[in-house]
Amino acid sequence: MIETERLLLRPLDTSDVDVFVELHADPKVNRFVGAFSPQQALERLTVVERQWAERGHGLCAIELKSSGEYIGRSGLQYWEQFDEVELGWTLRAEHWGHGYATEAAQACLDWGFATLEADYFTALMRPGNEPSVRVAERLGFSPRRQDKLNGSPVTVYALDRPVGLSSV
DSSP states (O other): EESSSSEEEEEEGGHHHHHHHHHHHSHHHHHHHHOOOHHEEEEEEHHHHHHHHHHHHOOHHHHHHHHTOEEEEEEEEEEEETTTTEEEEEEEEGGGTTSSSHOOOOOHHHHHHHHHHOEEEEEEOOOOOOOHHHHHHHOOOOOOOOEEEEEEEEEEEEOOOOOOOOOO
């Protein structure tokens, strides 16, 4: 569990199917990350659980400390096709503009650099996803290359491990 001033982050698991489907059902949200049927969400969350078990990191549920409300997801995901770990974030639209994405992603980033041996983390941006680009830039990421994810073009942003910061 990662705790910030306003948020609690905990590993996503298969019990989160309903909130995961609900998050991705909003057209404002799924424009860049896609929608999930309950079966697709269960399959995706099974992969997330396996990544936590095998790699020691994965996606987290983001909950408000004040109410326990699930407001989205953030975390570190390994992409085998790139052999890289991506920092990602997706929030319910009604929670955009409050700094939650940056707060959650910064916490995951700090945790990742402190616990994993990665030399850098990426953030994959689909064309037109300017709000997420702004989050990435606030976190210190910059464009590194163009690539494709699941057949769609992405700009791969990256942030190198800070000089002098070693993992545990």
